[in-house]
Amino acid sequence: MRIVQNKLIPPKGFIAITLFGIVFARKELNETTKNHEAIHIRQGNEMLWIFFYLWYGIEWLTRLMQYRDKTKAYYNISFEREAYINQLNTQYLIKRMLFSWIKYL
Ligand SMILES: [Zn+2]
Numbered sequence: 001m002r003i004v005q006n007k008l009i010p011p012k013g014f015i016a017i018t019l020f021g022i023v024f025a026r027k028e029l030n031e032t033t034k035n036h037e038a039i040h041i042r043q044g045n046e047m048l049w050i051f052f053y054l055w056y057g058i059e060w061l062t063r064l065m066q067y068r069d070k071t072k073a074y075y076n077i078s079f080e081r082e083a084y085i086n087q088l089n090t091q092y093l094i095k096r097m098l099f100s101w102i103k104y105l
Contacts, residue, residue, distance in 0.1 A: 036087040078104040
């Protein structure tokens with residue numbers, strides 16, 4: 001996993017963001033966050049990235065209308081639910097099936 005540590009991306013208040021397979025981080029990442037981002041890389045690769053961001057945006061807006069709360073909307077995006085629920089499981093990506101995020105819709 002390629003991690004670019006810097007002070008610009010992501011904006012203050014966030015720890016890390018994965019853009020087209022590269023992880024941008026404001027500080028050194030712990031194993032849990034690395035696993036979280038690795039799950040997003042797997043999701044992004046199988047969605048050819050463009051569809052990952054499209055679906056991410058559409059689902060965030062849908063959840064925002066549903067919950068009327070930005071944070072709650074974010075945590076309920078299926079990509080995030082899959083990543084948060086499995087980030088402590090270091091074996092998760094070994095056994096993960098393609099498009100597993102669909103189970104978290
Ligand atoms: Zn995430």
